[in-house]
Amino acid sequence: MKKVTPFHAFHLAAGAHMAAFAGYEMPIYYTSIQEEHLAVRQRAGLFDVSHMGEFIIRGPQALDLVQRVTTNDAAKLGDGQAQYSCMLNEQGGVLDDLIVYCIEKQNVYMLVVNAANIDRDREWMIQHNAFDAEVVDISEKTCLLALQGPAAVTIVQPFTDVDLIKLPYYRFVKTSLMGFKPVLISATGYTGAGGVELYFENKDQAAETIWRELVKAGEAQGMKLAGLGARDTLRLEMGYCLYGHELHETTTPLEAGLGWIVKWNKDFIGKAALLQQKEQGVARKLVGFRMIEKGIPRQDYRILNMEGLPIGKVTSGSFSPSLNEAIGLGYVETAYAAPDTPIQIQIRNQQVKAVVTPLPFLKNS
Template identity: 45%
Template sequence: MENLKQTPLYQHYVDAGAKIVEFGGWAMPVQFSSIKEEHNAVRSKAGLFDVSHMGEILVEGAQADELVQYVLTNDTSLLTTENAHYTTLCNEKGGVIDDLVAYKLEDKKYLLVVNAANTEKDFNWIQTHAKQFDVNVENVSEQYGQLAIQGPNAREIVQKHVTEDISQMKMFEFKQNIELFGKTVILSQSGYTGEDGFEIYCRAEDTPAIWEALLKENVTPCGLGARDTLRLEAGLPLHGQDLSEDITPYEGGIAFAVKLLIEADFIGKAVLKDQKENGAPRRTVGLKVTGKGIPRTGYTILNADGKEIGVVTSGTQSPSSGHSIGLGIIERTEFEMGKELIIQVRKRQVPAQIVKKNQIEK
């Protein structure tokens, strides 16, 4: 693990006896106790994740508005200093280079929070296109720590330690310059679990103090394992599996991150406009396995006639229901809600059913 990048909490993982693995070039905890225990804690109470490995890219300057709109697919004119949004960075073919959250910190100053494994790639892509704009692009990832407190008790716990009223904060609303345990943070009502909660952006050196203080509030430390089962139950995509440079937002089930009606041009707009009007060739679906077996990334999906129609992009056994669940990408013409499919699980063919992505654990 010595050759991997480490977050400010690495020593805390070691001291806690967490199982540490490589993830996107980082040494990260996959679990502290057990994936099921951590998963259930988030669903029933509150869990705390270290997501300081995520990347932060700062865009500012006279033409920052124009650059972020050109490289991002959502309508960045809707961003305010209190409302962020989920968006994508696409290539000219409409493929998703990365999915991310965009924050407007002030006029002509944006913070783009990107996936850890894609930080350098995203930064280089944005910087390349920034050459035609009067703007400065900086990778400020090392300056930031990021924690995510998630679960039905998360809001109450955070509210105890901030003076601002956060009871009415909605998804992707955020507050800047918030004092939390004596540290100045950005508090964002967001997360990757399907539960209520907040993502806390702080100075890198302040991360351990906030982590330790939150753990004293009957919050369970959680690793990447629970983060994956939670997001999959909620039908949330993972870049590198459910999204990629060969999968467009329309194919990946995140069409809401694309705003084609804006006048401004953005990279990939022509291809995405065609897919909106004529249909994308593929579609992401929720999968509920009705036989015995767990779908894994890369497993083949067949229709009832045995024809290969797609592939599993993510799969696991749901800790909440005990069912085997997954996401898959299939030919658009094969889509029908409730349709029976077959997943090739090693040498066995296992029956499955198409269900809504946010209900696959039920």
């Protein structure tokens, strides 16, 4: 039986096209992916992402556990700061990418993980918890709404005393919203369009009240309800990785261009394997590409060189509503990873021309 979020009835009432996603029935789009995508880029869009997983790590050695299971340096975080990171297996493969929130330095952290990996991540942390740290899975009771776009802060601001304009990227506050507290408001968006994320428990009909009030307030700003389809095209334009596409157990952060979230000044699971790969050099790299000829690249399509020989695979691809052209991400042999390298995408029985493009595709967003 598929799980549903507390906002499920609102999605159905709004005519959402629902589909199974990571064990949940989730809205893929309401009107169209393109319309919702452009609303987020130009105005605002409201996403239900309550399917995501959240863990609280607490105790005197909470930081030790976070440091052990993630690649970034969480010791640098102060209260109210967040960082992008990932969790690796012993071979250096990515078990998950996640965001670490520092609630109380050294003592309390929240890890936000991908929905499909909640159970595995929890077991992995428990397995490697050789510290005096408690791992609490709060995924089931946590609602998460992402209000994204240039008008997002204007919509939320009347409902809180915190000056959201002054909330920097990858920072968060715990406050009250519409009389409900605590509500954690963060600015760690996955769309490249600005905005905030709201974490809260569904007590005293908080989900219904917050949803209805945001929808009402958003009407004047041209806000649209947005599904996971638009979330995917928005993150693709920014070149952001998606677990199960660019990231999985057989890819490393170095191959994915995520070396910046790997800190060598600390010990973490998978470090030895990554060090070896760093010394030897990666054999393949994640690149962005745009189509020169007509065609939409899709996951697992083969990437060829100009002689027609296979050099890699597409991980994500779509038509970009902002750029009005087809774009994609994929792994290629390192020799073909330089910007402006001509490549071909095997679309059914045709070899369609494309070119390697620097990321993000959408500049100055």
